[in-house]
Amino acid sequence: MSPVWEFEKRAPSNIAFIKYWGKKNGKQRPINSSLSMTLKNAETKMKLQAFKDQRFAFDFLFEGERKPDFQKRIEIYFEKIASLYPILREFSYRIESSNSFPHSAGIASSASSYAALAKCLSSFLKELKVKELPHESYLARLGSGSACRSCFSPFSIWEEEDFEQAKSFPRGQMPPLGDTIVLIDKKRKKVSSSMGHSFMDSHHYKEARIKRANLHLKKMKESFQRGDFKSLGELMEKEALELHALMMTSEDPFILFSSQTLEIIHWVKKMREKLNFPFYFTLDAGPNIHLISLKRDQKKLQSILLTDFPSLEIILDEQGDEV
Ligand code: PMV
Numbered sequence: 001m002s003p004v005w006e007f008e009k010r011a012p013s014n015i016a017f018i019k020y021w022g023k024k025n026g027k028q029r030p031i032n033s034s035l036s037m038t039l040k041n042a043e044t045k046m047k048l049q050a051f052k053d054q055r056f057a058f059d060f061l062f063e064g065e066r067k068p069d070f071q072k073r074i075e076i077y078f079e080k081i082a083s084l085y086p087i088l089r090e091f092s093y094r095i096e097s098s099n100s101f102p103h104s105a106g107i108a109s110s111a112s113s114y115a116a117l118a119k120c121l122s123s124f125l126k127e128l129k130v131k132e133l134p135h136e137s138y139l140a141r142l143g144s145g146s147a148c149r150s151c152f153s154p155f156s157i158w159e160e161e162d163f164e165q166a167k168s169f170p171r172g173q174m175p176p177l178g179d180t181i182v183l184i185d186k187k188r189k190k191v192s193s194s195m196g197h198s199f200m201d202s203h204h205y206k207e208a209r210i211k212r213a214n215l216h217l218k219k220m221k222e223s224f225q226r227g228d229f230k231s232l233g234e235l236m237e238k239e240a241l242e243l244h245a246l247m248m249t250s251e252d253p254f255i256l257f258s259s260q261t262l263e264i265i266h267w268v269k270k271m272r273e274k275l276n277f278p279f280y281f282t283l284d285a286g287p288n289i290h291l292i293s294l295k296r297d298q299k300k301l302q303s304i305l306l307t308d309f310p311s312l313e314i315i316l317d318e319q320g321d322e323v
Pocket residue numbers: 015016018019020021034108110144145146147193194197243284285
């Protein structure tokens with residue numbers, strides 16, 4: 001059977017500077033605003049083929065292989081979207097996805113995957129003449145919260161005034177930024193993000209966290225406006241440590257960083273004193289580290305890092321292009 005429609009879309013990943021951690025009433029809306037940098041090289045390519053069919057069925061291939069756990073998540077996602085747009089039930093689907101980066105490398109593959117899939121679905125719904133379609137960021141959000149930010153580049157904000165979708169964030173006077181990703185552990189996370197978000201429901205620091213995130217966001221917006229990389233960096237480090245502190249202080253405490261993560265964090269702090277250029281760390285929900293520097297300093301940083309840690313695996317990325 002040949003497909004009646006076929007779409008191929010790409011979407012980048014992103015790294016949050018202000019972290020989204022915790023959902024409102026278990027819904028796909030965050031308890032606090034977040035702000036992120038969209039990456040340039042780390043992206044997902046997604047092909048969606050739709051077949052006229054009586055069954056609402058899926059065939060999902062990730063880098064040429066069937067992955068039952070991904071397949072399950074795709075099915076849940078399609079169910080959600082089809083409850084909004086029932087016309088989608090008149091087709092079956094074949095979805096092929098691949099990443100430009102290694103899986104579980106500390107690069108949010110769910111963000112790029114759902115953003116790419118949302119772009120495919122948005123194009124498909126347009127072809128089906130569905131009226132009043134929301135922005136693809138809205139559809140991406142229903143897959144994974146952080147994915148809604150991947151629909152804008154180079155910076156994106158998912159803010160309280162409209163938690164339905166993200167929007168583009170103006171970079172003000174901020175010079176171009178680089179992201180040197182340090183791979184510490186490529187194993188799957190012990191605690192999934194959805195589990196982590198749910199621990200915030202009854203977290204005793206929940207209200208304090210919301211206040212802190214709002215304060216950090218306000219200050220970070222000013223850093224961008226002024227082009228003040230130092231204050232941006234200090235805020236992103238606070239956010240990264242606060243995210244992990246929340247994990248460690250939840251009712252069911254868990255630790256996602258490793259001793260090597262701490263070693264690099266200490267190294268960053270020590271080297272920043274010594275070197276004449278600034279760079280800062282941020283972490284996702286895992287042990288890998290993103291070293292954020294000015295783009296023009298990235299090569300220097302890479303060389304100093306590899307001199308001190310010759311066996312480190314790193315990936316060079318940077319802020320995405322303006323779209
Ligand atoms: O989008 P999710 O549900 O995978 O959650 C992402 C959570 C963090 O990556 C830790 C923070 C963020 O804002 O991206």
